[in-house]
Amino acid sequence: MAAYSVLIPAYNAEQTIANLLNDLQRITPRPAEIIVVDDGSDDKTAELCRQKKIRLLQNTTNKGKGYCLQKGFDDFLAHSTHEWLVCMDSDLQHPANSIPDFFEKQKKTEARLIIGNRKKSVKTMPLSRVVSNRLTSWLLTRITGFLILDSQCGFRLIHRSVLERVELQEEGFQLETEFILKATAQNVQPGFVSIPTIYNGEVSHIQHVADTLRFIRLIVEAILK
16 A cells, blocks of 8 residues: 555544544554644544644634535645545544555556445435435436446545646535546546445534535536536
């Protein structure tokens, strides 16, 4: 595996962030760099991050997941020399020990964008998320011409050449859908790797109806363009 960085957007993640950072230090090989973007948390998220050997970026107010990802992308491109960036959520839904699977998939496919594909069972994943994800994944498949298995999963392996070419605007959760639209427009074919679906009753910051409508609005705009 090549040297890589990890980017984690975090908001009020004091219950999970320390465990995630510890898990990242246990995998082989370890990430060469970990970037956490604290999205204006009012708990101990930033304090816990400072106790670890990571790069901490902070927003003074809550800006949204998309804003944090863009901030992390810019920081990675400006300060890191690594070719690969792993994005993952802070709530332990993305197991650190799955990271080698992304690189194995990349080695087999030579894809420059690998996205986690969660098993979408209503037994493990809230029904509202299953419906939203299946709808947006189906729409993106029709629009892009590429099979999109999981449009909303934030667990991703991205080559820096893709980050350099994709211009993003969204500041909320829909940025991950925008990223697929913009990357495939550059003829970047996404690869997908199976990952566990982990939900432990954590509080989601997604507003399912409102954010699904935002996803659809984004897709409609892409069609019109």
